[in-house]
Every structure is written in C-alpha cells, then in structure tokens.
Amino acid sequence: MGQAFLTLLFVLAVNFFLFRILPSDPITMMVRANRLTDSQKAELIREFGFAKPLAEQFLIYITHPWRLGYSQQSSRPVVDVIGERIWPTVLLVGISTILSTILGVLIGISSAWRRGSRLDVNWLISTMTFYSMPDFWFGMMLLLVFAATLHWFPVGGYASPPEAGLTGFFPHLLDVARHLFLPAATLTIGYLGEYSLIMRSSLIDVMHEDFVNVVRAKGLRDRDVRRKHAVPNALLPIVTMVILYFGYVLAGAVGVETVFSYPGLGLLTYTSIVEQDFPVMQGIFLLLSAAVIIANLIADITYTYLDPRVRQT
C-alpha cells in the first residue's frame, strides 16, 4: 500500500518536472491555445502558481494533481476531455482481456498437457508470431481485409452517426458491437500469445509437482487430474497476470485505437501527440500510470487471498 503511494508520488514528480524541461515554458504551453479567454489564462496562472518559485509550484501541483488545465485543441477542461474517452477504452480493453484470457488459458492447457507434440509446437510458433507482430499493424491488416475489401465491418469509430437511424436499443447495441469487433479481435489475438505461454509454463511447472503424482497414484483418470488438480493450481499466476495486464493494455491500445479511429484514450493520446496538446498528454500519463499502480495493488491483494502460501509469510 505504502509502496503504491510512493510510486504514485514518483509519477507525479516525473510528470511535473518532465513538462517543465520543455522547450517552451509551462505558462506558454498551458496558455498557448489562443482560444482561451483572458480570464481563463489568469485563472490558470493563479491556480498553478506560475508566478511563484518552482518549489512552491511543485507543492501546489502535488497537492492538487487533478488540476490539469485546459486542452489546447478544444479549450475544454482536460478532466472532461479525458473523462468522456474512458468508457470506450474500458469496453474495448475489457472485452479483449476477457476473450484473450479464456482462449489463452485453453490453448495453454492443451499445449502443456501434450508437451512437445505437433499441436504444442504449432501453437508455440503461431502464438510467438502473433506476439512478434506490432499490434497496430495487425489491426491495419484486419481493417484492410475485413472492412476495406470484404465490407463485413465498418472501417472505424465507436458507432454509426445518428443519421444512420440506428436509434433503438438493440440496433444501437448491434451497431456498437459491429464497430467493436475488429479492434477487439486485434487486441485479443495480439495478447493471446502472452496468456497462453504463461499458462503453458505454469501448468508444466505444476505437472512436475508431487501432489500431481499423488493424485495419479490414487488412480484418478488423466482428465480429472488435469481438470480438478493441475489446472486450478496453474491458474493462480494467470489471475494476477490478467489484473496486472489490464492496467498495461489500457495504455497499449494507443496504436489499435488510432488505426480504427476508436474514440478512446488511445486515440486521444494520438491526437494530443499530433496537436502537441501537452496538458491532455500529461493527464493521460497520470491516469494510465495510476491505473497500472492500482492494478498492481489489486493483483497483490488477490494473490495473497488466493495463495495461502503467500498469506503465511
């Protein structure tokens, strides 16, 4: 707990100093957007204490980390700009994480149980290949084939514009799902390899433990040894892994969201790079780091809860 808090402080410090070694000074950076009104500018200078010494600015910053200023693209508060982008990303990353975990675990189990077989080697090579692909490029290829050539799916966005007339609950749901399909498939397949490799090595470790031999000696069938004893134990690292990765994938969806113009945090990150919108970038960095730190904390707690061996020490 204390460690998570310290890490958060470190992130805040990085955020503060990084954006103050910029070529332009923070005031110009913050107030550069000429769309800001004079009163907004004055408010910013007062709020962030730009007129005060650096140490005092840091103190103000670290005690009010949620004050992020205004986006340079739209002159709206950064908190609002980021807030409306969280839901699509959580939806996309959540669905992909669930799917890739389930599929990865299944692949990992069948690979580990028949270690060294043709099936195992084939899975290993194909998951390694997907792991080696840049995820955004895999998304581009899917887009090229299934959206641009075959026209099975829309080329991007979160949903069709209102003019399309898909206003009812179910038509809208279907429309959102159709837009979600390709980006979610990209992320699912992209992260499949990671989960299946971890499941594979975890199950192989478990298979060599004594208790597996004991239950075998008791006369359990191979299937029951696997289902009731080996797999539940091998799943332990996967559970914490999934929670941990959720935090990272939230950040990793930048490329995929850019390819599919999916209006989540990733696309916002991309537009903030293109527009040099530093306040928004700062806010996203803070949010993503906080997400990972919190995910770490939850993973630790879950692991202690799930594994009695850790609880005792």
Add this chain to the structure above:
Amino acid sequence: MPTEPFDQEPVFPEPAMADQGHALDVKHRSPRQITWARRRRALTRFWKQFRENRLGTAGLFVLSLFVLVAICAPLIAPRSATTEVTATAKDQPILAPPGHHCPQSYIQNVQDPNTGEYHTIEKPCLASEEQFYPLGTDGAGRSLFALLVWGARISLLVGLVATIMAMLIGSGIGIAAGFYGGWVDVALSRLTDWFLVIPWIALAIVLASVLGQSLFNIIMVVAVTSWAVTARLVRAQALTVATRPYVERARALGASNWHIITRHVLPNLFPIIFANTILTVALSILAESTLSFLGLGDPMSVSWGTILEQAQGAGATTGGQWWWVMTPGVAITAVVLAFTMCGFAVEEITNPRLRRR
C-alpha cells in the same frame, strides 16, 4: 594420484586431453591461457547446443539475412530511391502495385486532325520507359523495396543501439544494487520498480514529445523505457553471486570491488545478460515501430514504422493498397520473431531450469 586443483577442472573431458603431449602442456600454461581455453570450450559447447535448437538456428539465419541487407543497402538499392519520386503520371506521384509498371502511360485527350473532335486514348508505353517495382510504390511514388531496404538500417540500428544502452544502464544499476546492498540497493531497487510499473508506452510518448523528434532521441526514449527488466534480473543474480565462496576468497586475497565485479561477478552474469539482450532487441524494434507509427520517429529517416505511419496517414488501409501496408509489417514481424526465437534458444541453454524435463 594427487587430486587436481579445484580451479583447473576438466569436468568435461576433452578429446585433446587424451593426447599425452597436450596434457603435459596444460601444466605450463598461464592462468590467463587456462581461462581463455575454458571460455573457448564453453563457447564451442554453447554453439553446439544452439545448433541443436531448430527454431533458434532458423531465427539466426533470418537475422543474418536482414543484417546483411541492412549493411549492403547501398549495393541493393540506391539511397536516392528513398527520396526520389520515380513513379509518376502527369507529374503526379502514383501508387503502383507490385510488378511492372509503366510510369508514362496515362489517359490523354487527343484531337482528331480530320474531324476536330477529341478522343481519349491511352498513350502507349515504350519498353525503355517501363519500370519494375518488385514491391510496388508508396503514395509519394517511391519504390517500396528501396524504402524497406533502407528502413532495415534504421529499424535495426535503433533496436540494437537502444538495447545496448538499456543493457549498460540495466546491468550497471543491477550490479550496483545487488553487489553493494544497503541503502544503494534500496534506492536503486525502488527506482527500478518505478520504471517497471509506469506503462512504458505512456512514458515513451511523453518523453518523445517533450524531447522532440530525432534519431538519437528515439533511441534514448526506447533505452530509458526498457532497462528496468534487465536491472531486476541482474540484481537478483548478482545477489547470489556476491555470496559465493570464491568472491569471499578474492576479497580475502585483497581484491578491490572493481576487480571482483569485472573478474568474478560480470563473467557469471554474462549468460543472463546475453539472453536478455537478444530478447530486448526484439522489444526495442517493436517499440521503435510503435513510436514511429504514432508520429514520434525521426522525420528525416525512413524506418519500417515510418512507412506504416505514412500508409495510415494516406488512407492506404481503407483504400485497399495492401502492398503498402503489408510489406513493412511483415519485415518487422520477421525480425522480431527471429530475435525472439534466438533469445529463447539462448535462454534455454544458459538457464538450466528451462531445459526440457
């Protein structure tokens, strides 16, 4: 029979030792010669084990191919081809699919001299004007083949240099933390943890945006975001090495910290650092392509990620220009996969726990 000194092992019997003259020779070799002979043997053994790993060997083959292409880039395609617009029609750059393409053939309006009417005719292409684009052209009318060949240089260069920097930072911090212990360890371990926790892509984007776009900066950014894993690995290993009896013995003989680190700790860590280096190169190349794709690469040099960025910007995916999108990605995947397979093979040899049970 006198027992052999512990240090001069031959645990692994050598064929050469059977030779009587050679065995006599061993006694007259200096410690340095003995060390190097042992290292040579280890290297031969390592190479033999590596060759037995089919995936690793395949990876090494693919890698050598790409490295060769990167080194020989000027011989394969002229540098000017990466900037020169070669495929044009009516002075407009065009996107040509792979294969033969005639840059001068286009639809023309021609006035019929007899009737005064206009006809559209396709101007025929002379054989001498016909050009061959093995992989087609990009939206600026440049040969994709030339771009890929020159892009290999940047992608591999960034991947390798960034990895070397990350290894230097990571092993330095890892050894210092593991070897010195105490408050140095606490401070350095905390720093490592921080860098491990912060999502690399977020940090990389922020750093790259702040530093500005250049080849050196992208190398810096990739290195700064990828040293932490190495540091943690090296620290754990250095901790165990530091407690071994031979380190204690060296210290009792009056060896300095520097001597112990360079002569005892580093050689023991080398296998782990080596396997980790190869795997990190793969990740660095992926990182470079992602950052370039997001528009944070060096605008003055073409890397595989930059080609993809331009393809995305020009709408090649929705426009169905598959050749422009496909080839750079295939190149990235092939190189990353090759590095990963080599890395796994080396890891399997150097880390006995991973060997087949």
